[in-house]
Amino acid sequence: MANVLIVAEQHAGKLRKATLHALSAGRELAARTGGELAAALLGSGLDAAAAELAAHGVEVHVADAPGLEHPLAEAWAPVLADLARATGATHVGAAATAVAKDVLPRVAARLEAGMATEVVGFGGEGSAVTFRRPMWAGNVLAEVEIVTAVKVFTVRATEFAPARKEGQGAIRRAPVAIDPASLRTRHVGFVEVKIARPELTEARAIVAGGRGTKGDFKPIEALADALGAAVGATRAAVDAGWVPNDWQVGQTGKVVAPELYVAAGISGAMQHLAGMKGSKVIVAVNKDPDAPIFQVADYGLVADLFAALPELQAKLK
Numbered sequence: 632m633a634n635v636l637i638v639a640e641q642h643a644g645k646l647r648k649a650t651l652h653a654l655s656a657g658r659e660l661a662a663r664t665g666g667e668l669a670a671a672l673l674g675s676g677l678d679a680a681a682a683e684l685a686a687h688g689v690e691v692h693v694a695d696a697p698g699l700e701h702p703l704a705e706a707w708a709p710v711l712a713d714l715a716r717a718t719g720a721t722h723v724g725a726a727a728t729a730v731a732k733d734v735l736p737r738v739a740a741r742l743e744a745g746m747a748t749e750v751v752g753f754g755g756e757g758s759a760v761t762f763r764r765p766m767w768a769g770n771v772l773a774e775v776e777i778v779t780a781v782k783v784f785t786v787r788a789t790e791f792a793p794a795r796k797e798g799q800g801a802i803r804r805a806p807v808a809i810d811p812a813s814l815r816t817r818h819v820g821f822v823e824v825k826i827a828r829p830e831l832t833e834a835r836a837i838v839a840g841g842r843g844t845k846g847d848f849k850p851i852e853a854l855a856d857a858l859g860a861a862v863g864a865t866r867a868a869v870d871a872g873w874v875p876n877d878w879q880v881g882q883t884g885k886v887v888a889p890e891l892y893v894a895a896g897i898s899g900a901m902q903h904l905a906g907m908k909g910s911k912v913i914v915a916v917n918k919d920p921d922a923p924i925f926q927v928a929d930y931g932l933v934a935d936l937f938a939a940l941p942e943l944q945a946k947l948k
């Protein structure tokens with residue numbers, strides 16, 4: 632039987648939203664392989680998050696031990712590899728978050744498993760299940776078959792709907808033997824950036840600006856606030872030092888798929904499109920009628936953003 636183990640993430644007792652998307656990817660995979668779905672939850676003080684996970688109908692394996700409080704790859708990887716062996720998992724996955732990108736390759740190495748990253752879908756059935764993943768900034772979709780006995784993968788949360796609460800899973804404590812003193816890495820601190828706006832990857836709407844703003848993001852931010860949206864940016868705007876780099880959307884930034892993406896003063900380079908073209912409705916505001924962004928836009932406005940955005944904002948009021 633091909634069991635699927637999804638690595639969950641929590642913060643301050645609450646499950647990360649991305650985990651719920653990974654869970655539904657795991658559920659689809661388990662249906663294709665005919666196996667069971669389970670989740671692994673590592674950290675400390677995990678009761679609330681474990682209960683939330685179990686309410687989604689999955690068996691939850693909780694590893695709560697000193698040394699696991701913070702997602703240190705050195706500490707988490709051996710625990711997860713042991714858990715995968717103990718649960719007979721043939722597929723170990725997670726949402727492609729910063730944590731998973733750090734931890735899962737080490738889990739794959741320990742399990743001598745092949746790995747597919749940023750998976751956007753699955754194909755096939757049983758042992759012939761394949762993993763669909765973007766290449767070349769999303770211009771090519773590859774269908775990958777992993778031939779090792781255990782397969783490790785990360786999924787793009789934006790490509791899978793969040794799991795719904797269905798059924799009730801058991802919560803099991805995983806025996807963990809870890810000597811925190813033996814770790815060669817240690818957690819120094821966690822600097823949380825507090826923002827009043829929604830987080831980019833979780834926002835329902837995003838207003839993004841590019842070089843066309845000439846460094847003046849006021850109209851972008853004002854429209855975002857009128858819509859209750861997050862603010863995004865191109866790499867050009869970030870590299871110019873106009874906005875913080877955690878606003879960057881694209882191949883080397885964040886991948887987003889909100890209900891609404893407003894791109895203002897953005898040309899639509901393929902590296903930017905790689906991060907936002909999955910958005911449900913794309914609105915482009917650009918002075919240049921030949922800007923490539925119009926090729927992916929559902930609504931295009933050939934206009935000066937400094938005139939158009941305040942007008943849009945006024946209409947929203």
Ligand SMILES: Cc1cc2nc3c(=O)[nH]c(=O)nc-3n(C[C@H](O)[C@H](O)[C@H](O)COP(=O)(O)OP(=O)(O)OC[C@H]3O[C@@H](n4cnc5c(N)ncnc54)[C@H](O)[C@@H]3O)c2cc1C
Nearest residue numbers: 841842843865866867881882883884896898902903918936
């Ligand atoms: C390896 C690699 C990775 C990269 N990763 C990323 C990434 O993650 N994200 C990303 O965004 N880019 C990325 N890039 C950079 C990317 O190739 C583009 O250079 C960048 O996206 C361009 O940003 P822009 O659209 O803001 O600027 P430009 O391409 O200069 O476009 C500015 C646009 O603003 C319009 N404009 C000007 N004034 C106004 C106005 N007043 N009103 C309305 N429109 C106006 C212009 O007509 C133009 O279309 C990457 C590049 C490489 C090589």
